[in-house]
Amino acid sequence: MARRSMAMAAALLGLGCGSVELEQPSLCRTQLVDVSPPAGGASSSILDLDFEGLPFQDQPGANLEVHLTALRAATPVGDFDGLTAVDCSIQPPAGSGLPERHLATWAPGPTPPGASLDLAVGDGGDLGSYLRAGKATLLVVWSGTLPATPSVTVTLCTSVKLTADLF
Secondary structure, eight states: HHHHHHHHHHHHHHTEEEEEEEEEEEEEEEEEEEEEOOSSSEEEEEEEEEETOTTTTSTTOOOEOOOOOOEEOOOOOSSSSEEEEEEEEEEOTTOOOOOOOEEEEEOOSSSOOEEEEEEOOOOOOOOOHHHHOEEEEEEEEEEEOOSSSSEEEEEEEEEEEEEOOOO
């Protein structure tokens, strides 16, 4: 559905007039990320944050709003019961002048997380400026004992709104 809407909006761009607004309340991507068990410290994983293929995002007058709505990790081997904390922040593109921004966290509760855990997503604000400035990445820092696996699956969900004047 989102691709069809974007294709229709791209056709409007060819007409050279008007404006377009595309909104996707839940755009999720799942990827396998490397984790190396820490030697008594914290381990980290890098996730690329990009929305390649969104029409108009580089168009003059375009406004891209992106908000993180959910972040979940899952392991095919073992569990996350040995973790003591997980933190996620956005790393700005080099030379952009944007600050690193904290986005989500997890801490153990009364029930062990098992093979999956959901990070508590705060209001990290609009991340669109990070994407417009270049390649932005998410840094996930795992503290404690990770499962005995070289990688975990991370699902990242965002809400995306793109507005552009097509004059």
